[in-house]
Amino acid sequence: MSVCDVVIMGARGRMGSTLINLIRAGQDYRLVAVVERPGNEEGLSALGCLVDTDLSRVLPKVPGAVVIDFTSPACSVAVATAAAAHGNPVVIGTTGLSPDQTAVLERVAVTGRVFWAPNMSVGINVLLSVLPDLVRKLGPAYNLEIMEIHHNKKADSPSGTAIKLGQCLARAAGRDFEAAKTCCREGIIGPRTVEEIGIQALRGGDVVGDHTVYFFGPGERIEVTHRAQSRDTLARGALRAAAWLPGQAPGRLYGMPDMLG
Structure with missing residues (x-):
């Protein structure tokens, strides 16, 4: 398997930090960028990757990298829209999306590669x-x-x-x-x-x-x-989706059943 480049949204969050730890501990994924809220990004430069507060500034610098997002419903919809516009695959594990927000993901997935699962286990x-x-x-x-x-x-x-x-x-x-x-x-x-x-x-x-x-x-x-028993379970599922998604064609909103067959 080739190394999968990954961008993590909400790097200081519970899932963001778990994902970063797993990526850095293995060899199959490469952390190329992290995004955090303004004022929350200090100290993240130690990760040795791009650090920014605006995903739209990051994406042109990391073509093809998979964005992983476990933030909030409104943020996740905006992240999916931005990633699809730049041609980057996006994996979303955020819960609590409204029917209207889910419908936005479905529309974005017509032209972009979007994976969404309320539970990545x-x-x-x-x-x-x-x-x-x-x-x-x-x-x-x-x-x-x-x-x-x-x-x-x-x-x-x-x-x-x-x-x-x-x-x-x-x-x-x-x-x-x-x-x-x-x-x-x-x-x-x-x-x-x-x-x-x-x-x-x-x-x-x-x-x-x-x-x-x-x-x-x-x-x-x-x-x-x-x-x-651990957020690692959810993070591993998201990373598995990140490796799988780039090989899929746009046109539909993907989920865990698609990946697991």
């Missing part, structure tokens, strides 16, 4: 491939619920991964996810409906990400849990 994405079989085989007698736990700094709720899991369950069960999802239960709300898919969120400490899908049936229940 290979394990989670394999789980998404096996859950539909459980839903179909267990049938409508089993109530579907999701619990997610994240660190106390996470801004969005429910997590992008929990939403993705819920959408997966809804498709397999033949339900409209937006109509079926229940993210809050309080007061005298009456019995649980057959159609609903509950998603509950816990926040605390430094939990990287736990997701459990419950199948509550008559006289039994099945629990399927994925726990991310």
Whole structure:
């Protein structure tokens, strides 16, 4: 495999710093630039790469380099737009994107190479491939619920991964996810409906990400849990996407199922 040149957005962030550490520890990727907010870039020159506060100034200097972004929804949309305009592939792991923001990524992907996944973990994405079989085989007698736990700094709720899991369950069960999802239960709300898919969120400490899908049936229940024990898991998935994406053609918004086959 040839060395993959990478630009990291949000170099001082939790995911940005994790990605930088993994890149510097290996030989398959080369850190060619980092981008940070004004006033936050001091000291980054020690990384031995380009340092800037404006991605548009960086991209002409690193043709073909893959941009990796785990910042915020608004920033990620702007990053994807800029990267596509300069011909650079972009990998986005940001969660909490609105339908309108996701639609922008889809439009940008018509002419640019864009990869977006709310969870870069290979394990989670394999789980998404096996859950539909459980839903179909267990049938409508089993109530579907999701619990997610994240660190106390996470801004969005429910997590992008929990939403993705819920959408997966809804498709397999033949339900409209937006109509079926229940993210809050309080007061005298009456019995649980057959159609609903509950998603509950816990926040605390430094939990990287736990997701459990419950199948509550008559006289039994099945629990399927994925726990991310380190951000390295997510970073490795993003780096794997960065190596894969340059070989793909523009024209659609790529995700983990495309890469994993």
